């Protein structure tokens with residue numbers, strides 16, 4: 001490629017005219033990813049080395065090949081540590097980045113925010129959250145992506161496949177600036193074993209959702225969803241009236257990691273007492289120091305005593321229990337303690353890759369076994385999951401409301417050999433005996449209306465901009481329209497007070513189609529008038545549309561189409577066609593390889609009228625594609641929402657189903673078989 005203005009050729013491969021960067025120094029106290037084990041045979045290992053060396057000029061291969069081999073032997077992956085820029089990465093104010101368009105600079109802010117020491121789970125291993133969710137596969141890709149983003153113009157689109165920047169291609173100003181995919185595999189290979197091999201040889205990236213989609217905003221991203229889930233679980237189970245919080249009740253769960261770390265914060269905002277088990281003390285340190293969990297202890301009697309005091313006083317309190325969730329549940333059962341709300345947020349989508357620490361071993365022992373004795377590790381994981389299930393079952397029998405919180409816990413239990421957790425006792429087609437939070441709560445109460453995890457980042461990193469956007473968003477909500485709007489209005493009213501920001505100045509706010517569009521247009525106008533700097537809006541992939549995931553986002557789709565992945569693909573394609581700035585499609589997400597296809601978007605608000613147009617067209621599509629699918633699946637609230645859409649809009653129409661009489665059909669089939 002050459003620069004048409006200067007005529008000068010642009011070499012966009014990595015070059016190191018002054019020699020290779022120095023070996024990195026690893027900062028003390030930064031959490032490191034475990035060794036994922038050496039699973040490659042010799043032929044594959046050669047392939048892995050050759051693949052990594054594709055990024056490096058040939059003259060350095062002899063120097064780097066042994067280094068990459070060592071990385072593989074020590075980590076099970078080649079990260080190219082040497083190419084990580086030294087020191088702390090963070091999402092700097094947008095003006096400090098080089099670039100030829102706002103989008104090119106905005107994406108650099110988002111990428112660096114995903115890799116911030118304060119934000120990322122394993123920053124040196126490019127892992128943002130969810131044990132294995134990476135921005136891209138290695139630091140060579142990171143450098144190359146940055147290089148491309150610095151020269152990207154509004155007439156081009158950058159294409160990435162599993163973190164690899166394939167190149168810049170001509171498009172037009174209203175096309176996406178980046179289209180990326182992560183971990184998509186051909187059906188017959190789409191399973192965790194093939195994925196593990198593909199990752200180790202350097203051709204697949206596990207993007208989770210917003211890690212590889214560059215829209216992660218710290219644990220805040222999941223706080224609002226967890227808050228909504230807890231509030232509505234309380235309303236459903238304890239008949240707490242709408243408009244009230246769940247003070248005086250107890251929530252127990254596990255995990256204080258990237259996303260799970262949101263649980264104590266959400267519980268306190270919802271007003272209840274919460275005990276969250278966590279086996280890794282360093283993650284407790286992080287959340288405790290950030291003020292996201294209020295107390296910590298290694299003693300179960302103490303944890304439950306504190307919780308009881310808070311419940312009696314109807315005061316919110318979050319407690320980190322340093323230990324295994326299975327031990328906690330055993331203690332509660334043995335001591336006849338009533339756990340009212342129970343969930344789990346260990347990384348069960350990758351139980352055999354370190355996501356779940358088995359009962360009976362320490363966190364250090366888990367890390368050692370994972371690297372040195374995988375067979376024993378797998379056996380211990382399965383044994384622990386079976387025990388975990390027995391305890392949950394016993395507690396549920398005593399009145400506990402257990403819900404799967406989207407981490408594939410029930411699927412992992414099933415895979416460990418417990419067929420009883422499947423509704424039909426032999427496969428997972430009919431779902432599980434315990435509800436997923438989407439089936440019981442988030443699906444019918446939020447997604448079917450179009451409410452989902454809309455979010456924005458103030459790219460200036462200026463807290464004043466965030467304040468102004470909070471106020472503007474609040475002004476766009478009518479708290480009297482529905483109880484969900486009231487909850488969201490309270491959420492945004494208190495957002496600043498609740499100190500949710502970690503990293504760049506971002507905000508999450510559940511909104512429906514109408515709300516998202518209103519807010520986006522308002523923000524773009526504010527950028528236009530200079531009231532605020534540029535903003536990037538987007539959403540979690542975990543939303544109304546965008547994700548086909550039968551164990552999670554689409555677990556409340558009951559027409560049999562929950563095994564199809566067409567909604568996710570169409571949402572992705574439609575967002576590309578309508579010109580979202582960044583459009584992404586991934587395999588796996590929160591539940592694991594082969595179990596979900598999920599996509600997301602980012603739209604950079606630069607104040608232009610072009611962006612107003614994109615907001616009107618694409619923000620509506622992005623939500624309504626999911627509502628339409630949910631309505632066709634005969635979900636009540638989606639039917640209502642779709643009917644309103646049809647009645648109010650001149651520019652679109654959703655196909656609605658005729659509803660057959662279920663009882664009549666059952667009888668017809670029974671009588672005639």
Ligand SMILES: NC(=O)c1ccc[n+]([C@@H]2O[C@H](COP(=O)([O-])OP(=O)(O)OC[C@H]3O[C@@H](n4cnc5c(N)ncnc54)[C@H](O)[C@@H]3O)[C@@H](O)[C@H]2O)c1
Nearest residue numbers: 130131255257258259260278279325347356357406407590
């Ligand atoms: N429902 C949602 O919206 C949603 C969103 C994001 C992620 N998830 C899923 O939730 C899970 C957690 O995500 P994350 O980003 O927090 O992952 P993470 O790996 O950062 O955190 C999980 C934590 O669980 C701890 N842990 C593991 N085994 C344990 C045990 N037996 N007892 C106590 N603690 C234990 C780990 O030490 C770790 O800190 C993942 O499976 C992820 O895919 C769900």
